[in-house]
Amino acid sequence: MYQKRVKMGIFNEAQKYIVGGVNSPVRAFKSVGGEPPFIEKGEGAYIFDIEGNKYLDYIQSWGPLIFGHCDKDTQNAIIEAVKKGVSFGAPTKVEVELAKEVLELFPHLNLIRFVNSGTEATMSAIRLARGYTGKDDIIKFEGCYHGHSDSLLVSAGSGAATFGVPSSPGVPADFTKHTLLAKYNDIESVKKCFESGDVGCVIIEPIAGNMSLVPGEKEFLGELREICNHYGAVLIFDEVMSGFRASLRGSFDIYGIKADIVTFGKVIGGGMPVGAFAGKKEIMEKLSPVGPVYQAGTLSGNPVAMSAGLTVIKKLKENPEIYKELEDKAKKLMEGFSETSKENNIDFNYNVIGSMFGFFFNKKLPKNFDEVNESDTKRYAKFHNNMLKSGFYFAPSAYETGFICTPMNEKDIENTITTYSKIVKEI
Template sequence: MSLFQEAQKYIVGGVNSPVRAFKSVGGEPPFIERGKGAYIYDTEGNKYLDFIQSWGPLIFGHCDSEIEEAIIEAVKKGTSFGAPTKVEIDLAKEVLELFPHLELIRFVSSGTEATMSAIRLARGVTNKDDIIKFEGCYHGHSDSLLVSAGSGAATFGVPSSPGVPKDFTKHTLLAKYNDIESVKKCFEKGDVGCVIIEPIAGNMSLVPGNAEFLGELREICNHYGAILIFDEVMSGFRASLRGSYDIYGIEADIVTFGKVIGGGMPVGAFAGKKEIMEKLSPVGPVYQAGTLSGNPVAMSAGLAQIKKLKANPEIYKDLENKAKKLMQGFEHISKENGIDFNYNVVGSMFGFFFNSKLPKNFDDVNKSDTKRYAAFHNKMLNNGFYFAPSAYETGFICTPMNENDIEATINTYKQIAKEI
């Protein structure tokens, strides 16, 4: 009996997060035993070059010595107190120092918590119930965000999961990514309190927001008095040191963080202007709480990682160059084999599509050949290269990856391209 078969006897679906079950790519997931640098090793001793890196947070790879040491030292003092610690202040300072438009931060334990809390805060500040989200952007699994598109560009959302009451999603309007006209229609239809968007969307592979579109989105929110939330749980400190802010220079009212600021530990956060954030309890009336928020072990890991990033900002260019080299290699081989292929690279993030057109929104992404991606994934995995088990996820480069790793990946794709 495989570990996956055994897991299914005790854990729902054999996994604790659905994409890990490999349903969209087929086969059984390897069970990972350990990681070091750019590589992970499964329980059967197989070695994989890891392009997932725990879905983004491990910029310095697995078991980075400085982050590992920070975690060990923190654990020696205690794993959890449910009380304030100095390391919370230290990490808050390091994060906020980089963003002139963010003045206060609240730490939570996950990205879902961060976005859910940011939306509640925005609704509390504006006293408006309706929100706008974008097709293809994922902000966690809270009820008001699990919606699917209706029949028109400005229809109210309907639940996309059983267990989500229609009353919870009737205040969620769906707009099309990179389409400002769809946003305008939503504002005309509803009483919108906030707009939430991934400025660099990482959950439909990788689709960056258009600069003009994001600028107009800022202006529309100003006009209607709506709060603009940038979900940078994935792109924060990954796309660049300051996430989308370095790329677009657009000041969102609230920014959500996660992944990277935990250094591999479970962490989320949301930050904003003082007048907005002070509407949160215990200062203001909007309630939000979490027993393990600001966990000292997670805060210590995040502090070590953010300090290391700030001390070595030049790594982003190197990571981007490696991502571009990988994608350009894939593109060249795809053309040689008559395979439709397009890609995006933003800093250390990359995403590719078996698609004749470079997608600008979720409709475009859905025209990609997901069966071909499944074949690609299986063959690359069998050759020791660990890509996301879904065509809708972003890939990540880490600092331990070297030129030989990138070349080996390209060469392996060359070998399997004819077969897919």
């Protein structure tokens, strides 16, 4: 009881000073119930809350910590960078080094611009694409999240292809009237969007990680590339989540499809706030100071974040075999959950791609947002609460992806499966 009172006291105090008590909505546990543990520290695959409770962490800061918490190499890089200064608002050598490391992996990308978040990256990429094509309309897909910029906070209206309407108060309809919504993995809906407007760009998560985990189908993504070529539209792959997580080259290793612009984040910052967008030379050179499309950021490319990202990317390039190891662990976890669910007559389906996994309490494996919404979110909430009480930290939402990190071992996975088999009757 003492521990519970401590946690409630701090969460109540937080709500007096911070909106909702949190600085990002999903952390408030609204969709799963209960109160969020306040985290004090992390070590490897684990996090510890302020009451001393230990959790096996399947969130890993929502993806960036592929080497787990407090990775020594990343820590040392950050410490050494901080000793020289946290920010200069001026060019540094480490920016060039990280840019080179990233671009060497993608032959179809020539230039990169670093920013401070995934939202900044996607927002800037869309502005650049519009400036390059001279066309205002964009296509996005239901269930794909690209940050909270105004033109991307849209919901579907009526009809198969429609201009988006604001999904949040504070977003003027004029800001979203140029956003068309298509259905994920449905090429016909994309064609109707192109017929409905003057489309300058298409933005998509080729591996969608914001409706749990739903991969794009290779044929669909290939046709999407062809349609963009036909209409002269810029194709943007949002790989803020999947970049360096699904594989070393993100979706490119899996599908081989060359987007015109790719956005990055998460892993390339090693836990520090970093985003980036990279693209073809003729597109990127429309960006200021070379071209007329303006984008800027005082803290963009700061040496602390760049040093962390450089260390992580170099380690990944030197140890590409970890992706197979992480995928094997993710598959073992999901296969264990699946077998236990079937034994207890619970509908369960899952996806695994590299170190990413997502599962659904659903009769079928979803291919789009409508099908994801058929999942049993109340059952997920019960799953989350029971696993959290048992020391396993999963995403506090059925619409989020899970992540495996290198410090996780076979025993960790086995313990997770065993615990699920014990709490399954409760859900």
